[in-house]
Amino acid sequence: MSHSFGSHLRPPPPDTAHPLRRVVLVLAVTFAVLVAAGWLVNARATEPGPFERQLAQWSQASLAGQPLPGPEASAERVAAFFAALAPARAHELAERYPLVVGNLPGAPVPLRYEANRLAVEDAAAVEARRATDGGLSGDGRREARRRTHRLESLLEEGRQILAFDPSGRGRVAEVIGDLTEAERVSLVVPGVDTELLTFERTEGRWAAPAGMARALHAEEEARAPGARTATIAWADYEAPRGLTMSAATAGSAEEGARRLLDTVRGLPGGAEVALFCHSYGSVVCGLAADELPRRVTDIAVTGSPGMRAARAADLGTSARVWAMRAEDDWIEGVPHVSLGPLGHGDDPVSPGFGALPLASDEGGHDGYYLPGSASLRNLALVGNGEATPEGCAPEANDCEALETCLGAPESGPQG
Structure with a gap:
């Protein structure tokens, strides 16, 4: 129904506090065993997503011999960088690196909206192709259709997307x-x-x-x-x-x-x-x-x-x-x-x-x-x-x- 804490599970009745404490204790023991066995890790080996790929390109680029500010830069530094740019150059960066500019705290808000709209359009096109990909399973195509629908809704007139990452x-x-x-x-x-x-x-x-x-x-x-x-x-x-x-x-x-x-x-x-x-x-x-x-x-x-x-x-x-x-x-x-x-x-x-x-x-x-x-x-x-x-x-x-x-x-x- 929602994406809040445990929203997909049936609410426990009021008299289950003690069983829940036992559950927490069991989970604690389980957690300790899994950590000791090396089965729980924070990092997952995955292929770089669209954001990571664009960020790598952004990190290698420069403007007037100076590197572009990355996500680690302060919002003040990012704001100063864009304030010094001609509007045409700022729009050019948004078009070339929409996922980076759209997720960069300190970048002008209207520019982030513009960049994220481009990024959502790109992601919607990718999901639309996946939705008809015969190489995917039926579940994979259904999920792609759902994602396409959600992305298209984000493109409706008047929507202001401050941050977006399809990864x-x-x-x-x-x-x-x-x-x-x-x-x-x-x-x-x-x-x-x-x-x-x-x-x-x-x-x-x-x-x-x-x-x-x-x-x-x-x-x-x-x-x-x-x-x-x-x-x-x-x-x-x-x-x-x-x-x-x-x-x-x-x-x-x-x-x-x-x-x-x-x-x-x-x-x-x-x-x-x-x-x-x-x-x-x-x-x-x-x-x-x-x-x-x-x-x-x-x-x-x-x-x-x-x-x-x-x-x-x-x-x-x-x-x-x-x-x-x-x-x-x-x-x-x-x-x-x-x-x-x-x-x-x-x-x-x-x-x-x-x-x-x-x-x-x-x-x-x-x-x-x-x-x-x-x-x-x-x-x-x-x-x-x-x-x-x-x-x-x-x-x-x-x-x-x-x-x-x-x-x-x-x-x-x-x-």
Whole structure:
């Protein structure tokens, strides 16, 4: 249904906490055995993908005798490089190396949109050919057709693709609104099963990254008409698939945190930023927290398995940390423990963690961004900078007072 933490599995009943702890213990022993046997490795031997091939060419190129700035360059250096270029030369680089320019933090945002559109067109053509390739299996051709459909949807008029890589399961980030003129930016970080094919969905629309971001942006605009805001659906990391070993460890989140930091540091202007981290995405945000720039004012987690910290204060960020969990979210039954590399630590909604609590109605693990819901409304308050610690009564640990103080939503959930 969605690409959040364990979204493809049936929610465990409330009385399964002890069996789940036994499962975590078994996984810990299994992990130790596999590591000792050398069966678990982080690197996979794969052929270079389109991005790697273009990056190799970019790295060997030069302009006026100077090397081109690579992904390791700071966003400031990249911005200065493009500011010194004639527009025609910048467009030439985007056409020749679309995957590099389109994924280069610090490059002008409109140029990244242009480059990524070219890259998506190229990828769609490749998948269309694969869809009719008699040398592929039936499953291979069906997947190619699905990828072609998803890529063609990214090419629809008005879509602003900030990052794109068709390699492997695919990564993508999309902007809703005017990023260059925004005074506040909301960035949605999804969880498990995030990839190109699940970036947007017809069924389970509001649990897919694109749907989550669109719903949040619409709610923020409804609350503050005329405000200059932008929202990013950020599916630009290789998330775990399902409740596998990788979902219980931080490997994917560590790589995601590095990419998230690059994204935030490369945002244009001086807009304040709020991160909205769902499920395993909250692990990504937790690991990135201590290196986030001060422009990040808020981190809001929903349905979190943990943030790899015992307390909000341990995250090492100046941002306000908010936590929300629906009463019927099955993730409440997942043990918030750390056993060696397994588990993601303490429960962010527990009073001892110290996060600012946000109220939610009952929508399950995938319902936080459902239009018309109290949860979406409260997330929009955070995104617009309207929710502050003073907006919630100090004694109200479940933060029902946030709804009371700031006004209850006028209507119930919509379809």
